Amino acid sequence: MTVEDCLPADLRGPATTVTRIAAGMSGASVYRVESAGQSFVLKIASEAENAADWRRALHFQRLAADAGLAPRILHVDEARRAVLTAFVADRSLLAFLRDPRTREAALTQLGRTVRRIHALPLPADARMREPREVLSQVWDGALAGFALPDFVSGTVQRVLAAEPPARDRALVLGHNDLNPTNLVYDGEAILILDWATAAPMDAFYDLAVISVFLRMDEDTSLRLLSAYEGRPCTELPQGFLYYRRLAAALAGSFVLNLARQLKHAGATGAETLDSTLSLSEFYQRMMTGALKLGTADGQWAFGLALLKESLAL
Template sequence: MSVEDCLPADLKGPATTVTRIAAGMSGAGVYRVEAAGQAFVLKVAGEAENDADWRHALHVQRLAADAGLAPRIVHVDEARRAVVTAFVADRSFVAFLRNPSTHEAALTQLGRTVRRIHALPLPADARRRDPREMLAQVWSGALAGFALPGFVGDAVQRVLAEEPPPSDRALVLGHNDLNPTNLIYDGESILILDWATAAPMDAYYDLAVLSVFLRLDEGTSLRLLSAYEGTPCTGLPRGFLYHRRLAAALAGAFQLYLARQMKHAGATGAETLDATPSLGEFYQRMMTGALKLGTADGQWAFGLAMLKESLAL
């Protein structure tokens, strides 16, 4: 099967170009398609992704696209497990947020967008994803035997030993991976990519992930929550604070797992909490090109910075 076989008939032809642009964690192939004077994105599921999970993700993606929360779906080839969506030019949500003249508008729009995600109906067969259980599995399985600095274990064990605060809210359909690479800002709307891990979740988890990855301070996090709730919040809830520590620890542990998969040698013994760059310093090094995600050293540094962040929260 060629990649072109996954396209609908009206997008096939001698003038069509298909360029690989990414590979998903599950082995999915992502391609930019130029056809009929327009641009599209083709995503073909990897062999490791089972049919039930793929169909669940497609169902949620359709819900999101119909609600204007994800790029428009143009074509689905269920036999080949391929989805074609409209290409949306990204004007950078992070730039929108960091611009002082648009910062508050961006924050308000982000909170309201997450609220709209959580208003999507829960699929009847949706299985809950518990990030705390996922952290425990990564720690005891994927990272077992890997040489790690002592503070990594401190961060993970601190979260796993903490009793989650009780919640009186019903679970929502959470995206579960709202890191900035999954946000597209087209100049008017925020659209969300990659719905593969969407599942019933505590609402605070998506908000906590955003707070961690975007490095929102206490006041900015409070305004994000206020935009989400549609009413001013006077303090950060215990549930949000807990999920923020959990989100940072899980993201960090997963990045270290990726580093291990990329054959990183692990800790040398020189890594300490004080010597480890903060998350902000890591981002600065990424911007200068000193570190790059997708490499063993980049994933390792990102993971350590995230776990240091978890300890600081």
């Protein structure tokens, strides 16, 4: 099978160019397709990806696209598990958020966008995958035997030992991976990419993930929650605080596993909590090019920074 085989008939031929642009955590391959002045994105699942999981994610992606929350789906090849969507030019959500003139509007739109995700219908047979259990599985499985700084173990065990607060609302359809790479701002709307992890979840989890990755302080988190709830929030709920620590630890553990897959040697014994970059410092080094996410060292630094962030929350 070639990549061209996954395209609709009208996009096959010498007038079409296909360029690989990414590889997802699931092993999926992502390509930019250009033809006759138009751009598209083609995502092909890896052969190792479970077919039922792929169909479930496609169902959620279709729901989101129909609601204007994800790029339009233009073609699906179910046999090859390939999905072609419209290409959306990113006008930078981060710039929208950082500009003092648009910051409040950006936070409001972000909170309302998450609310719209959570309003999508949940299939009756959908099952929640508890993130604390996922963290335990990653820690005892993928990261077992990998040399890590002492503070990492303490951070993970702190999160695993914490008792989740009582849930006071029904589960919603959570995206469960609302990191900045999955948030695209087209100048008018915020669109969400990569629905592979979508599943029933506590509503606070998506909001907590955003808060962690965008380094939101208490006031900013309250404004995000206020936009989500549609009313002023004056105190961060215990569920949000719990999921914020858990989301940072889980994301950090996943990223450390990526570093391991990229053949990082692990800890040398000299690493300490004080010598580990904060999340802010990591982002600064990434912006200067001193660290790159596609490398083992970049993933290692990012994973440790996220775990350090969890410990500070």
